[in-house]
Each structure stands twice: as structure tokens, then as C-alpha cells.
Amino acid sequence: MTDLPTFIAGLPKVELHVHHVGSASPRIVAELAARHEGRSPVPADPEALADYFAFRDFAHFIEVYLSVVDLIRDADDVWLLTHEVARELARQQVRYAELTVTPYSHVNRGIPAPAFCEAIEDARKRAEADFGIALRWCFDIPGEAGLPAAEQTLRIALDERPDGLISFGLGGPEIGVPRPQFKPYFDQARAAGLRSVPHAGETTGPETIWDALRELGAERIGHGISAVQDPALLTYLAERRISLEISPTSNVRTRAVPSIDAHPLPRIVEAGVPVSINSDDPPMFGTTLNDEYAVAARLLRLGPDGVAALARDAVAAAFLPPAEQARISAEIDAYRASAAR
Numbered sequence: 001m002t003d004l005p006t007f008i009a010g011l012p013k014v015e016l017h018v019h020h021v022g023s024a025s026p027r028i029v030a031e032l033a034a035r036h037e038g039r040s041p042v043p044a045d046p047e048a049l050a051d052y053f054a055f056r057d058f059a060h061f062i063e064v065y066l067s068v069v070d071l072i073r074d075a076d077d078v079w080l081l082t083h084e085v086a087r088e089l090a091r092q093q094v095r096y097a098e099l100t101v102t103p104y105s106h107v108n109r110g111i112p113a114p115a116f117c118e119a120i121e122d123a124r125k126r127a128e129a130d131f132g133i134a135l136r137w138c139f140d141i142p143g144e145a146g147l148p149a150a151e152q153t154l155r156i157a158l159d160e161r162p163d164g165l166i167s168f169g170l171g172g173p174e175i176g177v178p179r180p181q182f183k184p185y186f187d188q189a190r191a192a193g194l195r196s197v198p199h200a201g202e203t204t205g206p207e208t209i210w211d212a213l214r215e216l217g218a219e220r221i222g223h224g225i226s227a228v229q230d231p232a233l234l235t236y237l238a239e240r241r242i243s244l245e246i247s248p249t250s251n252v253r254t255r256a257v258p259s260i261d262a263h264p265l266p267r268i269v270e271a272g273v274p275v276s277i278n279s280d281d282p283p284m285f286g287t288t289l290n291d292e293y294a295v296a297a298r299l300l301r302l303g304p305d306g307v308a309a310l311a312r313d314a315v316a317a318a319f320l321p322p323a324e325q326a327r328i329s330a331e332i333d334a335y336r337a338s339a340a341r
């Protein structure tokens, strides 16, 4: 029997909560920063970047995040970033990923929406050919930019409608950004067949999650960790099999939870709420998806069977056709069986 990290490294996975710009590797960020030498606070040196990705609080994290968004200036940068993110996911045996992209943030930095969508689509198709990974898009509203960003994100989603687009989200800070105001935009996105996956309950309480469910028709919740404060909400999520997209290290690095041992994941799982394990913004948090599975295994006291079950739970929560879900789950089971020998 191989050791758990080795087992995790080879385990077929899907990832459902991972941000496009947030996945820019130190090498890619350094390469982009070098192109804008001197005009960006982002260090062009990968070592210095590790210090730069140390966050005082969530607001500081968003400030740093946006400084990396500033580095992405044209469609070539978008293509490079997307193709490299796919390479890293495939290296970790990710077969399918729902990547959160924020078109508003790039369009308002001068990249036309058609060029942005053409770049991510071309990179998506090339990644499928080069790495055998299937990428789909979640277009998210950067909450800090409010209703103008909601309007433009919806417009781009409906007017450009890239083939890989499957869901509509809401990211950025929650404090001072109440969810109900975004109801008209989520109603239109859902009416157009996009799945609803807003962030909620990351840095605010359970009421934000209730709003995401009741006002935005959330089918999954980004983070949702404050659900642990509301037993009725835990029951609601468990009974309706509404999965929480958990990114343990993210919550520690953005100071949403004080330490990894204080993370509510065990209590959420104990309440029967389905979860997927994700990395959110891996290089910014000094982690990888495989590392997050190892963290979850430690918190939940799992061995190979439990870790394989986590991977299957993420597949079950993915917006994939049932035949595709069955195929990836069967691959997980075959891998688990072969590792047992």
C-alpha cells in the first residue's frame, strides 16, 4: 500500500472551486510582472512573491488578488494563464475542473469581451488536446464592483456565451455586499440555463448562505463554512444534498478561520452535508489541490477509502452529464482497487 500523499497524487479528481487568476503560478506571475516591469507592486521574483502572498485579512487578500489581475493586459496573457492553469491541474490528475473566471475585471482593464472569451475557449480546447483535461467556466461577479459588474458579467455571459460556460457566480468580499441585490442577474442567468454557484458564508455568517439559497437559487455554495453556526441550515443543506465547495487552506490564509485545526470541515461532514475539496487560489495560498486533499484527510481522519470517497463526492456535485460522472467515478474506484494490491 502506497503512503497517502502518493495515493492522493495519483487519484483521479475533479475541482469545482478554483479561480483563474488565483491559480497563476509564481512563474507565470513573475513572467507577467516582468512584462510590466516597474508598473506593478507584484514582485517579478518567485521567492519575493511568497512574501507578497501573505495576507493581513480578507480585504488585503482581495487587494493583492486585484494587483495580479492588473498584470493580465491582453488576450495572449489570458491564453498563457489559462493553458498553464490547465497543465497544473492535469499534473494533479484532475480530469475536469470548473474554473471561476471574472470577465468584468479583464474587460474593464481593456481586454474586449470577445477577445477574452476567444482566448479562454482556445486555451480550453488546446488543454483538452494537450493534457486530456476538460475545463468548464463559471463567470463570477466581483462583488466589490457591485451591480455595474453584475450587469456586465451577465451581458458577457449571455452575449458571448462561450461553449465552456456552465455556471454563474459571485465572488469578492461578502461584508458590505449583500446577496439579495444580485437576484435579478442570477434569475436571468438561471433562465438562460446557467447553474448558480455564489460564494457565501466565507467571511460572513449563515444568513449570507440563506440569502444565496433563497434569493440566488444557489445549487452549490462557495465555501459556506459559517453554516456550521446554524444547525437548521446544516440540516437543510444535508437534506437537499447542496454541496459546499470547501477550500481549507484558503480559509486560514485569508483569516476566515484562525487555524487549520479550528476549521469547521469535520463538523460540516458530521452533519451529513456534502462537500467537495478545492484549492481556491492555490499559489496565493501556498497550496495545491493534492495538498488540500491531504489536509482534509488529516482533519477527517481518512485513509485511502475515505479520500477516494471525497473525490467521488466532488464528482457527484459537478455540473457534468451523468455518463461523465459515472466514467470518472469508475476511474476513481479502479484506481483505489489497484492501489490496494
Ligand SMILES: O=c1[nH]cnc2c1ncn2[C@@H]1O[C@H](CO)[C@@H](O)[C@H]1O
Pocket: 019, 022, 062, 065, 066, 100, 101, 102, 105, 140, 141, 142, 143, 144, 171, 172, 173, 199, 202, 250, 280, 281
Ligand atoms: O476566496 C475567495 N473569495 C472570494 N473571492 C475570491 C476568492 N478567491 C478569488 N476571488 C476573486 O476575487 C475577485 C475579486 O474581484 C472575485 O471576482 C473572485 O473571483
